[in-house]
Amino acid sequence: MQGIWTTERIRAAEDRLLAVTPDGELMRRAAFGLSVHAAEMLAEHTGSVSGRRVTLLVGSGNNGGDALWAGAFLRRRNVAVSAILLKPERAHGPGLAALKRSGGRVVSLEDGPQWIRRADLVVDGIVGISARGPLRPDAAALLEYVSAPVLAVDLPSGVDPDTGAVDGPAVVADRTVTFGALKPVHALAPASCGEVSLVDIGLRLSEPDLQRLDTADVAAAWPVPGPDDDKYSQGVVGVAAGSATYPGAAVLAAGAAVRATSGLVRYAGHAADVVRGHWPEVIATGSVTDAGRVQAWVVGPGIGTGHEGRDVLRFVLGRGVPVCADADATTIIARSPDVLDARDPDTPLVLTPHAGEFERLMGSPPGADRVAAARAAARKYDAVVLLKGHCTVVAAPDGRALVNTPRGSWLATAGSGDVLSGLLGALLASGLDPWLAAGAAAHVHSLAGSLAADDAPTSASGILGAIPDALRSVRSLTS
Numbered sequence: 001m002q003g004i005w006t007t008e009r010i011r012a013a014e015d016r017l018l019a020v021t022p023d024g025e026l027m028r029r030a031a032f033g034l035s036v037h038a039a040e041m042l043a044e045h046t047g048s049v050s051g052r053r054v055t056l057l058v059g060s061g062n063n064g065g066d067a068l069w070a071g072a073f074l075r076r077r078n079v080a081v082s083a084i085l086l087k088p089e090r091a092h093g094p095g096l097a098a099l100k101r102s103g104g105r106v107v108s109l110e111d112g113p114q115w116i117r118r119a120d121l122v123v124d125g126i127v128g129i130s131a132r133g134p135l136r137p138d139a140a141a142l143l144e145y146v147s148a149p150v151l152a153v154d155l156p157s158g159v160d161p162d163t164g165a166v167d168g169p170a171v172v173a174d175r176t177v178t179f180g181a182l183k184p185v186h187a188l189a190p191a192s193c194g195e196v197s198l199v200d201i202g203l204r205l206s207e208p209d210l211q212r213l214d215t216a217d218v219a220a221a222w223p224v225p226g227p228d229d230d231k232y233s234q235g236v237v238g239v240a241a242g243s244a245t246y247p248g249a250a251v252l253a254a255g256a257a258v259r260a261t262s263g264l265v266r267y268a269g270h271a272a273d274v275v276r277g278h279w280p281e282v283i284a285t286g287s288v289t290d291a292g293r294v295q296a297w298v299v300g301p302g303i304g305t306g307h308e309g310r311d312v313l314r315f316v317l318g319r320g321v322p323v324c325a326d327a328d329a330t331t332i333i334a335r336s337p338d339v340l341d342a343r344d345p346d347t348p349l350v351l352t353p354h355a356g357e358f359e360r361l362m363g364s365p366p367g368a369d370r371v372a373a374a375r376a377a378a379r380k381y382d383a384v385v386l387l388k389g390h391c392t393v394v395a396a397p398d399g400r401a402l403v404n405t406p407r408g409s410w411l412a413t414a415g416s417g418d419v420l421s422g423l424l425g426a427l428l429a430s431g432l433d434p435w436l437a438a439g440a441a442a443h444v445h446s447l448a449g450s451l452a453a454d455d456a457p458t459s460a461s462g463i464l465g466a467i468p469d470a471l472r473s474v475r476s477l478t479s
């Protein structure tokens with residue numbers, strides 16, 4: 001697991017470390033690491049370091065100080081460094097002195113645009129973890145002239161450090177170099193951060209506020225049958241999805257469950273013939289009441305929100321096995337919360353809302369702080385909540401939260417959620433902790449999406465087809 005800490009926790013840890021570290025030492029550690037990444041980016045983009053031009057955008061805090069010190073280190077490698085000070089009177093004193101001593105140039109705000117245009121690399125040291133809100137107009141105006149790659153110091157300025165929210169002008173970086181520990185922005189705003197690298201400055205932090213699964217975590221969690229297993233012992237998953245008119249959701253959810261694990265999949269609903277036609281290995285019946293025993297249910301995709309859907313949901317909630325309530329099932333729960341009375345309180349429930357379904361469940365949209373929103377919903381429904389979005393957030397009623405950071409946005413395609421619910425149901429049936437199951441399913445789902453897309457549009461069927469490759473890739477990276 002990768003740990004992620006809020007800026008409040010990071011600042012407290014920095015204060016503890018600053019108290020026992022010589023003055024300026026932490027910033028020099030951070031800035032030296034930053035300069036190494038800057039040189040690497042120059043070499044990558046231009047083929048050389050010496051003689052290249054770097055322009056620093058320098059704000060009034062320590063983030064600007066990091067940029068100035070990194071500029072001084074780059075001068076040692078014969079890089080031409082120019083610094084645009086957004087607030088010259090409040091620029092970091094020792095950093096500015098170091099840059100000047102090293103032969104770096106300080107340019108005025110008015111001359112800034114030409115130095116940005118000429119740069120081989122632009123370093124964003126405008127603001128770091130102490131700032132909130134979008135860039136101010138002077139900084140935003142400078143960004144208009146940027147065409148070179150951008151390296152963000154600690155985080156892309158203008159993006160909220162604790163939520164990753166962008167609500168105005170903000171830097172879009174090719175790479176972000178952060179210090180000490182990952183902050184929420186790094187997991188929640190991949191499109192703003194670009195590639196994220198961590199420089200160790202010796203921070204010591206305990207329990208993280210938020211986590212991200214490593215490939216190794218997913219590989220360890222994913223069920224692999226042993227020599228004594230049979231189709232029942234691995235956990236049977238039931239899928240209650242689709243309708244005669246809309247059988248697609250059933251085919252996708254059941255198919256994902258088939259591909260996720262090697263046990264048995266049962267289907268119950270009006271699309272039994274179509275499901276059987278696509279997946280002969282699925283035992284398909286017309287109704288949940290005669291589906292047979294399962295160890296987890298996936299319910300909701302395409303079942304409708306009328307009487308029949310409500311009855312199906314009530315039935316599966318009363319079986320004493322984990323339930324993944326997706327799509328129409330979340331809408332039913334939002335409109336008729338009494339269906340949850342059928343639930344045995346000890347039965348794990350996973351809700352998988354997108355933003356619209358979330359609003360129905362909670363009465364207001366998720367807002368900028370999606371992690372807090374998912375946690376609140378998890379508490380309200382005493383359920384694991386997987387909040388869909390570009391970055392998927394999974395929160396448990398006990399407060400655990402994780403985020404899945406995707407590669408690209410190819411998952412935003414019709415039927416993609418049905419595939420995710422099938423994966424998740426199969427993991428629940430295997431007995432995995434529901435929070436981990438949701439995180440692992442989201443991880444493999446997004447990996448399958450990027451493998452299927454391979455830089456071109458894909459479809460839910462494409463994602464479904466790439467599940468075995470995604471699982472192979474997860475397992476191969478750790479074997």
Ligand SMILES: NC(=O)C1=CN([C@@H]2O[C@H](COP(=O)(O)OP(=O)(O)OC[C@H]3O[C@@H](n4cnc5c(N)ncnc54)[C@H](O)[C@@H]3O)[C@@H](O)[C@H]2O)[C@@H](O)CC1
Nearest residue numbers: 014026027030060061062063127128129130131132136154
């Ligand atoms: N404290 C430490 O031990 C370390 C801090 N480091 C750096 O220090 C940074 C935090 O520095 P600071 O706490 O000085 O604060 P920042 O550099 O994040 O900036 C705060 C300053 O920006 C201004 N500001 C606030 N919102 C703004 C906005 N929207 N637009 C423009 N200006 C705005 C404020 O007036 C304030 O002066 C970290 O992000 C990191 O880069 C690193 O050097 C590592 C060590």
Ligand SMILES: [K+]
Nearest residue numbers: 124127153155
């Ligand atoms: K920054």
